[in-house]
Amino acid sequence: MIISDEGLSEAASKLPFLEELEISICPISKHAVETIGRSCPLLRSFKFNLQRCKGYVCDDEAVAIAQTMPELRHLQLLGNGLTNEGLQAILDGCHHLEYLDLRQCFSVRLVGNLERRCVERMKNLRHPCDPPHDYEFSAEDLDFWFYPSD
Template sequence: MDPPPHPSDEFRNWLELPRDLTKSILLRLGAVEILTSAQMVCSPWRKLCKDPSMWRTVHMCKPLSHWDISDLEKMCRQAVDRSCGQLVDICIKYFGDDELLMHIADSSSQLKRLRLVSVYDISDEGLSEVAAKLPLLEELDITLCCSLSKEALKAMGRCCPHLKSFKYNEKGYRTPYMECNEVALAIAENMPRLRHLQLFGNNLTNDGLQAILDGCPHLESLDLRQCFSVKLTGNLERRCAQQIKNLRLPHDSTDDYEFGAELDGYGSFDDDYPSGSSDIDHLSHSDYYEFSDGSNFSDLYDSDYDYDDYYDRNQNVNYGDFYLD
C-alpha cells in the first residue's frame, strides 16, 4: 500500500495557477483589498494587479467607516488611472465631489455605467460638465444625492444620447409636501431612448407621468414607489398597463429596495448610511499611495524595488491591519 501523501503535498502553489484563473480570483476582491494586500503578496500578483483590464469595473460601494474620505478619493483616482481609459462601469458611495467626477470623466471616455449613491458634493454645474465628456453612457444612477436642477438632468439627456437606464431616487414622504414635475419633464423631453426608469420618492404628478409616457416610448420598466402624488386611475392606469411591462406602483412593497425606505410622520425618513466608505481600492499609475495619517507604501510601490527580497527579510511583518473586514 502506498504511504499516505505528505500534508505539504495537499497544498497547491497559487503562483502556479494559470494567469486567467488568478485574474478571475483577484477580480472578486475589492479595490481596497487589492491595494492594501493582494498586490503585495508577490511580484507576479503585483504585475497582474497593474493590468488595465483589471480595472474596467470599479465599485466603491461598501461602507468602510475606518477609511478617511480623502483616502477613498485618492484610491478612486488611482483605480481610474490604472484602467488607462478602459473603465466602463464605476460606482462611488458616501464620497466624491465635482473634481473627482471630472477626473473620472476625463479619464474614461468609454464609460457606460455611472452610479452615484449618497454623494452630496456634486453640483448642477459639475454634473453638466461631466455629461459632455460621457457620450457613450448607457446607465446613470443618482440615488440619495443632493438635489439636482432640471438643467443638469437636461444636460445628461442631451449629451448622453445612448442613455437607456436612469435612476433618480430621493427620500420618500408619507404625505406630499410639494408637487413638482420638473424632473419628470426633463426626463420626458431629453431621454427618449430610456427603457428603464426608477423615480423612487419623487414628487411628480399624473401630468409628469403622462409626459414621461409620451416622451419615452421605449420604456419597459417604471418604478414609482413612494411617488405619492401619482394617482393611477382611468385612462392613465390603462395606458401604464399597456405600455409598461414592469410597473411598480407608489404603494408597492419596498422590501427589495436596497436602501432604507421607512417613512416618518414629518415627511422624511432616517438615512442609515454612514459617511465615507466603499468597496473599491487602488494604487495610482505612479504606484505611490499616501494615507491621511502620513504613512505610505512608496518603498513597496517603487517599480525598481525587489519586493520578493523585502518579503524574505520581513516574514514576521503583520499586514493584518491593512485587510478589510
C-alpha cells in the same frame, strides 16, 4: 457623495456613450437632468431616486426626462414628486419605456386612461404604494438627508 449640478453636468457632457445612470438621495435640478439627457443620447436606464421629502410636488424633472431622454427603456423614480401630468409627459416622450418604478411617488394617481396606458406599455410596473423593500437605501437614509441633526 454629494455632487453639484455643475459637476454632474460637466461629467455627463464627457460621457456621450453612457447607457445607465443612477442618482440616489442627491438633489439635482431639472437643468442637470436636461444636460444629462442632451449629453447622453444613448441613455437607456435612468434611476433618479428619493429626490424630495414627502409632500413635495413638482413635475420639472419629469418633463426634463420626457423632453431629453427618448431612448429610455428603464426608469426608476422612487420617492419623486411628480404628478399625473409629469407621468403623462414621460409616457408621451419616452416611447421605448418598458420598466417604470413609481414607488413612493405619492402625488401620482394611477387611475383611468393613465393606469391603462402604463399597464399596457410596461413589462414591469411598480406602483406608488408598492413596498420599497428591495431598495438599497432605507427610510432612515432619507430622513437623515432631509432632516439632518444639528
